[in-house]
Amino acid sequence: MTAIVSVTNLRKSYDTGFEALKGINLEIEEGEILALLGPNGAGKTTLISTICGITVPTSGIITVGGFDTVHEYRAARSLIGLVPQEINLEPFETVQNTVRFSRGLFGKPRDDARVAEILKSLSLDDKATAKIKELSGGMKRRVLIAKALAHEPRVLFLDEPTAGVDVELRKDMWNVVADLKRQGVTIILTTHYIEEAEAIADRVGVISKGQILLIQDKAEMMAQMGKKQLRVDLAQPATTIPAALAHYDLTLEKDGNVLVYTYDTRKDRTGIRTLLNDMANAGLTMTDLQTQQSSLEDIFVGLVKDNA
Numbered sequence: 001m002t003a004i005v006s007v008t009n010l011r012k013s014y015d016t017g018f019e020a021l022k023g024i025n026l027e028i029e030e031g032e033i034l035a036l037l038g039p040n041g042a043g044k045t046t047l048i049s050t051i052c053g054i055t056v057p058t059s060g061i062i063t064v065g066g067f068d069t070v071h072e073y074r075a076a077r078s079l080i081g082l083v084p085q086e087i088n089l090e091p092f093e094t095v096q097n098t099v100r101f102s103r104g105l106f107g108k109p110r111d112d113a114r115v116a117e118i119l120k121s122l123s124l125d126d127k128a129t130a131k132i133k134e135l136s137g138g139m140k141r142r143v144l145i146a147k148a149l150a151h152e153p154r155v156l157f158l159d160e161p162t163a164g165v166d167v168e169l170r171k172d173m174w175n176v177v178a179d180l181k182r183q184g185v186t187i188i189l190t191t192h193y194i195e196e197a198e199a200i201a202d203r204v205g206v207i208s209k210g211q212i213l214l215i216q217d218k219a220e221m222m223a224q225m226g227k228k229q230l231r232v233d234l235a236q237p238a239t240t241i242p243a244a245l246a247h248y249d250l251t252l253e254k255d256g257n258v259l260v261y262t263y264d265t266r267k268d269r270t271g272i273r274t275l276l277n278d279m280a281n282a283g284l285t286m287t288d289l290q291t292q293q294s295s296l297e298d299i300f301v302g303l304v305k306d307n308a
């Protein structure tokens, strides 16, 4: 795999003196879907805008397809499609003209067949001659993507593609993103919705206070950092953990009514069988039990909390 986007020691301070990016290093592989997660104000939009050349970096180097985004701005920008957070479409224009104009802005020759193909790939073909103002919110978001794809970029940035969108439409958008990946487009998206990263990303980067805290293959991240818990309901509440069970990673919850055992999913043995035996020997009777796997959300919340 080769990196299509490469970010080295990127820093950005705004005129106010606020440093929004504090030394970002990032390599994005061709063809991957990378989700950038982070709390409000973490610097996600600043990072995207800087890679796209809309915001000027204070220091550091960014290349897209090998082109420097500052010194070779046009060449780098022509490889990038950007879908902004806000819907910024001309209400009285038709869908196909909106996409056509955007293609023209990048100096690409008129190609109605290509525009029709893009509209079809976003299920907008039957809306080609409709005016933007006649479209639903979900369709407008698709037009934003079509517009960003008009000049056939190799990298697509989606800034909060499903902010404020209902669950059904969000899933619909995930399918659109998966289709684009199949067509070979590299996709970087920012999101607050952790389930969105969990559903569609190949890799996940966590940003907080202008720094990347972690960037990793999603499945690996969940396997390595995810813990599993066994929750045991006790017949009688316990006030302390019996000494005979001290070597297990145990906590008491719900006023001593629930014993929680945290174990590592990567180990060959979970230790559950011996724990249950030892519990019985220590006089703890259980009435029910359940297991629980930590989600990407737990991992994210833990990381960001540690960085607070």
Ligand SMILES: Nc1ncnc2c1ncn2[C@@H]1O[C@H](COP(=O)(O)OP(=O)(O)OP(=O)(O)O)[C@@H](O)[C@H]1O
Pocket (backbone or CB within 6 Å): 014, 015, 016, 018, 020, 038, 039, 040, 041, 042, 043, 044, 045, 046, 047
């Ligand atoms: N033009 C600007 N001038 C000064 N400060 C700015 C400017 N744009 C952004 N910031 C500040 O930089 C920080 C990062 O903002 P940014 O929009 O990149 O965060 P974000 O992670 O995208 O947040 P959100 O999830 O809320 O969209 C914030 O503290 C913000 O107030």
